[in-house]
Amino acid sequence: MGSDTSRFIVFIVFSSLLSSVVGGGSGYDPEALNALFRYYANRTLAIRHRTGTSSRVALPSNLSGMEVSVVRLRSGSLWGRGVESEFVNIPPSVRTLPYVKRLAIVYDNLGNWSSKYYHVPGYSLVSPVIGFEVYNYTDLTVGNSSLSVTGEPISIRFPYLETEEKNVTRLKCVGFRDNMSVEFKNMTERGVCVTEKAGHFCIVVPFPPPPSSMPEKKGRDWKWWVIGCGIGAVGLVVSVSAGVAVSRWWRKRKIKDMEKESDSSVALDTFWVRGDHKMPRAPMIRTQPALEHDYVP
Known part of the structure; x- marks a missing residue:
């Protein structure tokens, strides 16, 4: 070379x-x-x-x-x-x-x-x-x-x-x-x-650039904040609806229990007092009176 x-x-x-x-x-x-x-x-x-x-x-x-x-x-x-x-x-x-x-x-x-x-x-x-x-x-x-x-x-x-x-x-x-x-x-x-x-x-x-300086971070935070608010609002509506439904169910059950108790009791007759007051009256005396001692002086 x-x-x-x-x-x-x-x-x-x-x-x-x-x-x-x-x-x-x-x-x-x-x-x-x-x-x-x-x-x-x-x-x-x-x-x-x-x-x-x-x-x-x-x-x-x-x-x-x-x-x-x-x-x-x-x-x-x-x-x-x-x-x-x-x-x-x-x-x-x-x-x-x-x-x-x-x-x-x-x-x-x-x-x-x-x-x-x-x-x-x-x-x-x-x-x-x-x-x-x-x-x-x-x-x-x-x-x-x-x-x-x-x-x-x-x-x-x-x-x-x-x-x-x-x-x-x-x-x-x-x-x-x-x-x-x-x-x-x-x-x-x-x-x-x-x-x-x-x-x-x-x-x-x-x-x-480092994550702290990325401009997209604020946009992502705003989106997550909106999503969180939406989930919270939906949860509140569901909770209120569930509470109202439970309250109605409890009231209906209580009324049914009262009606059932009323049907199982003895019905009483009524009579008028002085023409303008209605009072219940038993048709018979359930317990007959009895003396404590047969011998009376």
Whole structure:
């Protein structure tokens, strides 16, 4: 590839150390991960020499879930025709700064590792982090090159966008710079960001506000208050109706008991006193008078 042999061996040892750090879970360093991608992309280009054809980069098993590919181009081809990958579309009229005759573009999709390496304060990632970097093909171990866009911007599409239609207005596209600063980018449509720089990008949404500050809470309290009042009114009507029904039933039962007692008693005759008063009179004497002693002196 045109690089110094001893320098390349040092880079291999350094990359191996990075692999153990990244795979061991002791830390998640995006810069170390990018260096690891360059190393394996460099190995892939050393085997496959076809220009303009994207090649999948084989990663260690402890990085399962990430996807990396690399493509080799001439600068004239990038300027005249552009290049399109699965998620990144670089249109024509784009050149590298500084100018290089041949370049290599390394694409990566961090998949379910995205939130471990990249964070946006106050926001939640709803898409995987998609990245691309441009290097001098002669030696990918050297720093990346900048891009100069004079035509249409570079567009990035995101797979597995985990959001609902109602949250589209809250979607934000962010770009991560080399110093891990965050830059909000424009979005042309759902799931598509535009940029004029290489780097890593993803879609985020703001964290929901705490429940105490949600405007819907007052509305919910008002609805529960109306429902509670309605249930209370219905309960009061039912209680009053039940009380009236029990009272009527008790009065009817009492009257029936009085009528039953009246029917079982002995009826008395009546007679008129002085022509204007009616008095009861027994038809017979139930108990006959008797003297205490038969002998009377």
